[in-house]
Amino acid sequence: MKESTCWRLFSYLAIDYKAAQAELDRMAAEGWALEQVHSGVLARFRRTDRTDLRYFLDWTDATKPEEHDYLQLCTEAGWELVETVGYLNIYASRPGTDPLPIQTDPALEYQRYRKKVLRRMLLADLPS
Amino acid sequence: MTPLGRAKRLAPAEFLIDIYRILIYDNYTDIRYNWGRCAPWRKKLDTLTEPMYYVLLSLVEERHGYGVMQYASQLTGGRVAIGAGTLYALLDRFERDGLIIRTRLEDNRKYYRLTADGRKVLEEEFDRLRRQVADGECVLKGRRMP
Numbered sequence: 001m002k003e004s005t006c007w008r009l010f011s012y013l014a015i016d017y018k019a020a021q022a023e024l025d026r027m028a029a030e031g032w033a034l035e036q037v038h039s040g041v042l043a044r045f046r047r048t049d050r051t052d053l054r055y056f057l058d059w060t061d062a063t064k065p066e067e068h069d070y071l072q073l074c075t076e077a078g079w080e081l082v083e084t085v086g087y088l089n090i091y092a093s094r095p096g097t098d099p100l101p102i103q104t105d106p107a108l109e110y111q112r113y114r115k116k117v118l119r120r121m122l123l124a125d126l127p128s
Numbered sequence: 129m130t131p132l133g134r135a136k137r138l139a140p141a142e143f144l145i146d147i148y149r150i151l152i153y154d155n156y157t158d159i160r161y162n163w164g165r166c167a168p169w170r171k172k173l174d175t176l177t178e179p180m181y182y183v184l185l186s187l188v189e190e191r192h193g194y195g196v197m198q199y200a201s202q203l204t205g206g207r208v209a210i211g212a213g214t215l216y217a218l219l220d221r222f223e224r225d226g227l228i229i230r231t232r233l234e235d236n237r238k239y240y241r242l243t244a245d246g247r248k249v250l251e252e253e254f255d256r257l258r259r260q261v262a263d264g265e266c267v268l269k270g271r272r273m274p
Contacts, residue, residue: 104211
C-alpha cells in the first residue's frame with residue numbers, strides 16, 4: 001500500500017527560492033502535493049493524482065492591504081496561495097489551469113525581490 | 129541570465145551604494161513618484177518594453193487586471209504573455225506615472241483606463257515602432273528611402 005503522506009526537509013533561504021520551487025515541482029511530478037510547512041523547515045506532502053500541478057514562489061507582505069489585490073490577481077490567473085514560509089509565498093496551480101508564471105519579466109522580478117525581501121532582511125540584521 | 133544570477137564581485141564602495149539603495153533610496157521612490165507627477169522634470173519613459181506596450185494598448189478600453197492579461201494574449205495569439213506579478217508591477221507604475229487611472233471597483237476587481245498622458249505615450253511609441261519598421265523595409269526589402 002502506498003503511503004499517503006511524506007515529510008521532507010524544507011530549509012531554503014529566501015535567496016534560494018528557485019531551488020525551493022524546483023524541489024516542489026519535482027515532488028509534484030512524483031505525485032506529491034505540498035500540504036504544509038511546519039516551523040519553516042519541515043514540509044509535509046500528501047499523495048495527489050494531479051499531473052498538472054506546478055508551483056511558483058514569490059514574496060509578499062500579506063498584512064498590507066494593497067497586497068490583497070496582488071493575491072486576487074494571482075488567483076484569477078490560476079495560482080492559489082498554499083503556504084507562507086518566512087519571506088516566501090508558495091503558490092500552486094489550480095486544477096485544470098495551465099497558468100503563466102507569476103513573474104514573466106526578470107528585471108521586475110528582481111525589483112520586487114529587492115523591495116520585499118532584501119530590505120527587510122537587511123533592516124532585521126541592523127540592530128545586531 | 130537574470131540579474132539574480134549575476135556573479136559580479138562588488139567593490140566596497142559599490143557594495144555600500146547598493147545597501148543604501150536597498151534601504152533608503154527605494155523607500156522614497158513612492159514619494160518621488162507622487163511629487164514628480166506634477167513636476168515638469170518628471171522622468172519620462174524613454175521607450176516601452178513589449179509587455180508595457182501591450183498593457184497600455186489593452187487599456188484604451190476600460191479593463192480589469194485579469195482582463196488585460198487575457199486581451200494581450202488574445203491580441204498577440206499568445207506570443208506576448210504577461211504574468212500576474214509582472215502585470216501588477218506595471219499597473220502600479222503606470223498609475224503612479226499618471227498614464228492610467230482606476231475607474232471603478234466591481235466584484236473586488238479594479239478597472240483601469242488610459243489617461244490623455246497615457247494615450248500620448250502610447251501613440252509616440254506607435255510612431256517610433258512604425259518608423260523602425262519603415263527603416264527595416266528600406267534596408268531588408270530594398271524599398272526606396274523616403
